[in-house]
Amino acid sequence: MAAAHEDESELKRYRRIILLTDGFSTPFLAKTAISLLRYRQNDIVAVLDSTEAGRTSDSLFGAGGATPVVGTLHEVEADALFIGIAPPGGALPEHWRAIVLNALAGGIDVVSGLHDFLGDDSEFRRAADEHGCRLIDVRRNDERQTAQHEAFREGCLRIHTVGHDCSVGKMVTALEIQRVLADRGEDAQFVATGQTGIMIAGDGVPIDCVVGDFVNGAAETLVQRHEQHDILLIEGQGSISHPSFSAVTLGLLHGCAPDGLILCYEAGREMVKGLDEIPIPPLQTLVAAYESVATLRNPCRVIGIAMNGRKQSAEEAAVERERVSAELGLPACDVYRDGADVLADAVLALRGERR
Amino acid sequence: MAAAHEDESELKRYRRIILLTDGFSTPFLAKTAISLLRYRQNDIVAVLDSTEAGRTSDSLFGAGGATPVVGTLHEVEADALFIGIAPPGGALPEHWRAIVLNALAGGIDVVSGLHDFLGDDSEFRRAADEHGCRLIDVRRNDERQTAQHEAFREGCLRIHTVGHDCSVGKMVTALEIQRVLADRGEDAQFVATGQTGIMIAGDGVPIDCVVGDFVNGAAETLVQRHEQHDILLIEGQGSISHPSFSAVTLGLLHGCAPDGLILCYEAGREMVKGLDEIPIPPLQTLVAAYESVATLRNPCRVIGIAMNGRKQSAEEAAVERERVSAELGLPACDVYRDGADVLADAVLALRGERR
Numbered sequence: 001m002a003a004a005h006e007d008e009s010e011l012k013r014y015r016r017i018i019l020l021t022d023g024f025s026t027p028f029l030a031k032t033a034i035s036l037l038r039y040r041q042n043d044i045v046a047v048l049d050s051t052e053a054g055r056t057s058d059s060l061f062g063a064g065g066a067t068p069v070v071g072t073l074h075e076v077e078a079d080a081l082f083i084g085i086a087p088p089g090g091a092l093p094e095h096w097r098a099i100v101l102n103a104l105a106g107g108i109d110v111v112s113g114l115h116d117f118l119g120d121d122s123e124f125r126r127a128a129d130e131h132g133c134r135l136i137d138v139r140r141n142d143e144r145q146t147a148q149h150e151a152f153r154e155g156c157l158r159i160h161t162v163g164h165d166c167s168v169g170k171m172v173t174a175l176e177i178q179r180v181l182a183d184r185g186e187d188a189q190f191v192a193t194g195q196t197g198i199m200i201a202g203d204g205v206p207i208d209c210v211v212g213d214f215v216n217g218a219a220e221t222l223v224q225r226h227e228q229h230d231i232l233l234i235e236g237q238g239s240i241s242h243p244s245f246s247a248v249t250l251g252l253l254h255g256c257a258p259d260g261l262i263l264c265y266e267a268g269r270e271m272v273k274g275l276d277e278i279p280i281p282p283l284q285t286l287v288a289a290y291e292s293v294a295t296l297r298n299p300c301r302v303i304g305i306a307m308n309g310r311k312q313s314a315e316e317a318a319v320e321r322e323r324v325s326a327e328l329g330l331p332a333c334d335v336y337r338d339g340a341d342v343l344a345d346a347v348l349a350l351r352g353e354r355r
Numbered sequence: 356m357a358a359a360h361e362d363e364s365e366l367k368r369y370r371r372i373i374l375l376t377d378g379f380s381t382p383f384l385a386k387t388a389i390s391l392l393r394y395r396q397n398d399i400v401a402v403l404d405s406t407e408a409g410r411t412s413d414s415l416f417g418a419g420g421a422t423p424v425v426g427t428l429h430e431v432e433a434d435a436l437f438i439g440i441a442p443p444g445g446a447l448p449e450h451w452r453a454i455v456l457n458a459l460a461g462g463i464d465v466v467s468g469l470h471d472f473l474g475d476d477s478e479f480r481r482a483a484d485e486h487g488c489r490l491i492d493v494r495r496n497d498e499r500q501t502a503q504h505e506a507f508r509e510g511c512l513r514i515h516t517v518g519h520d521c522s523v524g525k526m527v528t529a530l531e532i533q534r535v536l537a538d539r540g541e542d543a544q545f546v547a548t549g550q551t552g553i554m555i556a557g558d559g560v561p562i563d564c565v566v567g568d569f570v571n572g573a574a575e576t577l578v579q580r581h582e583q584h585d586i587l588l589i590e591g592q593g594s595i596s597h598p599s600f601s602a603v604t605l606g607l608l609h610g611c612a613p614d615g616l617i618l619c620y621e622a623g624r625e626m627v628k629g630l631d632e633i634p635i636p637p638l639q640t641l642v643a644a645y646e647s648v649a650t651l652r653n654p655c656r657v658i659g660i661a662m663n664g665r666k667q668s669a670e671e672a673a674v675e676r677e678r679v680s681a682e683l684g685l686p687a688c689d690v691y692r693d694g695a696d697v698l699a700d701a702v703l704a705l706r707g708e709r710r
Contacts, residue, residue: 147598148599149627208568210566211565212566215567216599243503244503246648247602250605251602252602272504296601296636
């Protein structure tokens with residue numbers, strides 16, 4: 001435990017990060033890299049993709065401004081190499097082995113969020129030891145505490161982003177609401193529960209890698225570590241209706257015992273990502289399901305909708321936003337296009353009610 | 356994976372088992388031993404508890420008939436020593452180390468369902484290797500598949516026992532319904548998801564020890580291994596409202612995608628076991644919550660109630676049974692006192708509807 005948290009806060013100390021996406025620089029696969037470019041742009045010195053060298057990260061990903069895309073490690077001076085993709089199957093692409101070894105040989109720490117731990121690979125382990133640098137597996141954890149139904153500090157309002165599916169913007173929505181609230185002078189804190197969020201925030205729990213009996217407890221402990229803040233924006237995972245990942249979703253929901261939920265969805269997505277014949281339930285059904293199970297732990301309701309309109313034109317997105325807001329009777333916005341102000345308003349309104 | 360399943364089927368081969376409960380022979384702590392005495396009585400040669408030596412298991416636990424309680428290992432000839440308790444904290448009691456080493460030295464295999472694996476203890480490992488016997492940790496698993504929303508065989512009816520709390524009889528209810536259905540000539544199979552169930556059935560998945568992302572997938576794969584049977588009685592875990600264990604409950608529920616649920620509860624229990632200030636929601640609320648989340652995966656409803664009246668007199672239990680049956684509009688029984696016939700009837704009625 002102590003070691004894991006030290007590793008995490010270590011993550012925030014890196015100021016010259018190279019993001020590795022070599023050969024996999026698509027928006028879906030390179031989600032981690034793109035989010036780091038958006039939320040830690042000042043700490044990123046380059047993207048490494050030999051197939052796209054010479055471009056800027058903005059032209060490649062629409063994020064990160066003029067950050068260069070380089071073809072080899074040693075074109076820039078770096079303190080860490082972050083694995084920037086979530087590869088199909090969860091394992092390191094085979095041709096990346098040489099790149100990782102090369103980084104370690106150059107004294108550069110390597111940070112990974114893969115399910116397969118780099119630190120369990122004896123060749124990597126040896127290289128890191130030999131060159132005195134670190135291999136940090138963000139998903140590694142030894143959470144072993146069961147949740148105790150803790151009463152959190154009364155002045156700590158807990159807001160949790162939940163979704164109708166995976167990869168719809170739960171992390172981004174939490175980060176954007178946090179940013180708006182902080183800009184308004186509120187003591188609001190983002191709480192990370194996935195590998196990318198942890199790389200951004202420097203702290204968190206890789207909740208999908210915790211053993212079943214301890215998922216609720218890991219979430220509860222995580223919230224306890226942050227309850228000195230007035231407002232927590234807790235990143236959600238999966239979906240209560242997801243055939244594969246609902247265990248993680250509910251354990252996290254019960255462990256963090258939110259006061260309010262923000263429901264995130266992608267406009268136009270009707271089938272579960274990766275299970276393309278399985279329909280996603282209607283939003284109305286999901287609102288009812290989330291409120292019903294969340295309230296088993298703590299009185300809770302959905303207070304706003306974060307619409308992800310990435311596949312829509314501005315006009316289509318505006319129509320969709322009005323439609324969904326009217327249908328569910330809740331404030332709605334696309335946090336990228338519209339900013340997160342209406343959701344920040346909903347958070348503060350909920351706090352007003354609770355006082 | 357293969358190794359784990361081999362170990363499990365191995366469990367059924369033991370015919371001369373000693374159950375170790377030394378110093379912990381209370382009904383709550385010795386749950387594993389008591390269940391093995393009930394469901395594998397013919398394979399048990401003794402209970403080992405030096406503080407109760409000379410008694411019979413029936414006088415000690417109300418189960419297992421004349422099975423002797425012995426004070427030392429070598430009073431009976433045995434092929435396996437099963438750890439018969441779920442100790443507070445999950446670790447092996449310190450004074451048991453000598454007993455386990457003694458068993459291994461005598462060529463007796465040791466089987467454990469503890470969270471702390473005996474096989475990870477170098478002293479035990481060495482002793483097992485030296486004497487050519489086996490250490491089987493029933494909870495060890497390397498489940499790594501995500502659920503795929505499989506369409507199970509149409510003729511396979513899946514019934515899942517769920518609860519209002521832990522330790523209310525979900526395993527026993529599944530076993531008793533299975534027995535009644537088998538006696539009626541049905542091809543009904545008990546499917547184990549916890550350490551005691553696995554020790555009884557010789558197969559199963561220790562679902563609470565699976566990593567979060569793979570809980571749903573482990574349950575799905577388990578059902579696939581048994582879908583050649585006409586009726587599955589799948590053991591439930593925890594409760595959808597349990598502050599600590601709801602992740603496991605929901606992942607299992609979605610992974611096995613039941614057609615019908617049996618709701619198990621203990622009459623008079625109002626607070627969560629182990630979290631004594633936290634009230635358990637009313638049964639009506641739980642029926643609605645279970646049906647709502649289960650149906651996100653597969654159309655499903657609660658078809659019967661298994662009432663555990665262990666703290667009641669026969670008269671009190673009869674009154675309670677009528678009351679709960681009327682309140683919920685569902686058949687109800689105490690499977691120990693009344694047998695499981697009315698629940699078996701409900702299972703067959705559901706199958707009739709589905710045809």
